[in-house]
Amino acid sequence: MNQLENISAQSIQTETLLEKVIEAWTLLHTQQPLVHCITNSVAANYVANVLLAAGASPAMIDNPFEAESFANIASALSINLGTPTTEQMQAMKIAAQTAQIKAMPWVLDPVGYGTFLKWRSEMVDQLVLLKPTIIRGNASEISTLAGNQVQSKGVDSTLASDDVYQTALTLLECTECVAISGESDFILSKELDITIKVNGGSYLQPKVTATGCALGALIAAYGAVTTPTLAALAAHIHFAIAGKLAFEKTQSVGSFNVAFLDAIYEINAEKIYEYADFEVLK
Template structure:
């Protein structure tokens, strides 16, 4: 796991430019979180410049949390430009399964863009895999086997999948990582999952092995949440402490708390 932990240093040394076309609820938190960890965020969602920005970025994040038609057009143009330049694309299908418009957009993105990785909760990943999943707004009520759903989705969609929950699953459909890092307070603040998608993009930007880079991102993020929870009494303090922890976590402290297991076959 030493090689995985070293990716954090690579992110901080290279300061990859992460282009986020994301939802209006989490824009500020996402930008601050990326800055805290050592990456460089840009939030360019105008259709007129999205492709140009994606082409010079080190990774692109597409998040469908608060969709508008102009934003969808920007996402498609940015995704296609990123594909042409070999820039990794992370897709966060927030609330997919909740409305027909959201479902249509998610399917268009997956059909028209070569997505490097999908990061979502169990209900979102289950929907994309064709399984029954109940959504409450943008939250998931899915109670099935997260490992099985993640593997099925990765195989069907031919991409890497990060399914976050009580146990995080990171898989390409063949091998998988299981991650036990994290804290319940992550579910009590807005944007924890969205920021993780962008943090994962930062690790993908510097890591050669996509699966290991994604696993590193999830474990680092969960470890920061554990440190933040120990320094706060509730969601308000946690959110502030979490940004501090993303900045403060170092390789050595992370290795001591890392709960990451690889399962092959």
Template sequence: MKSIYLEKIRAQNPLIHNITNIVAANFSANGLLALGASPMMSDSEEEMVEMPNLSQALVINIGTLVGKEQKAMLLAGKTANEKGIPVVLDPVGVGATSYRRETVRQLLSEIKFALIRGNAGELATIAGEAWEAKGVDAGSGDVDLKSVAQRVAKQYGCVVLISGEVDVISDGIQTATVHNGTPLFPKVTASGCLLSAICGAFLAVDSGDHFAAALEACVAYTVAGELAAQGLTSQVGRFQIGLLDELAALSPETIVQKGRINE
């Protein structure tokens, strides 16, 4: 693959509006800054009509869901659709409760998403597959994740990125797997949420090629994670800080050289 979008992010410094959870907000903001994007964290319903006029992408993350956020998400998503900026959905823990499932169902029915990014359990739930979820963790199940990604992508007319030991990206026609990463990722809370935010930055500069942007975002992030994990075993604090450092230092050449992709 070629690295097309990383340098565009750093040149354009796109503003990424995040409606996200209290666990992820700080880490996501710092990760976007490290990459070269500009974060805006707002879930106030009163701002949701104006915010898409300022932003180049919207990331909706349902991690710590409350009623007022649901209304803000719907309003922001619809306004972003009207303005033509890409919208990313991170359906955190969608299988955990009926409230989360109903919220995601409503978001998917009323907002056109460019990308859905979640773990295997979250996407299996959206696809209607049997899965044993454990809170916001991936849980366990026996399904073909490529098939799940393809079906959900076709159903909602978007790109799907399923994060895990092997990441799966599909737009329903093209499908790729990314084999970079580190076991330290799930040891750091909000590491998946940060990936969703970073996908928003890549989609913000992609001129409509959301599959290519999501693929490069995934490779860039997992390569940065690999580099941050070098020499570490259980030092998750050092890994978290190192990940931000590696995102800031990442180059297009490193993405191309170290990315392990099957397309």
């Protein structure tokens, strides 16, 4: 292919992906999938509100005694390592095993993965062996998980997503899809053998806690209605557009948080078509 043909092929692919994202959004609203969430105490309320606003039906079942039976009726599973307890850790493992057995899509968000948080990092290593459908995190977490040495600063990233995404390709041995959030987001797809860069959002998003956690749960929700790559792409586009629209309304964190939830709820096919901003990198 010469360069022109290549560009043309890419723009056809981009257009096709966009159509499928809109289809996924529609399916999420019509099917309202039940999403089993095991998340942290900081994010629980926000995650539930984001999923409800997006049209899904969230349930936070994070005890080991109900994790299996509930994973068995859910349509997707989201596991987030933010503030684990011993009981949550047991629940995570049971729920992930159940998801693997019934081939239910599940998302692993390895919050804080790294040297200084060993307990959760060891659990993440065990969960990775259960083949999460999608792994999503910030650049520091994903880079460390891919085996790189990273200077950690708590649960916030110290790296830029564009510096990391290529080294994260090795993670595709353990999962269908890797999603890295940052100023730009990167989605690494095994199924399509491409990397997608998603632009948009707002610099205020990292200033509101739990946005990353909610993004992980939203990927899981989309995972119930479409393929792993499209689930990650749809969720990131949904978030990036909501961030953009919220920022147009307000530039302060408290009101941004409210406007963001409004925008998650108000998004529709037209807005996705108008505002989605992503490119296929290879």
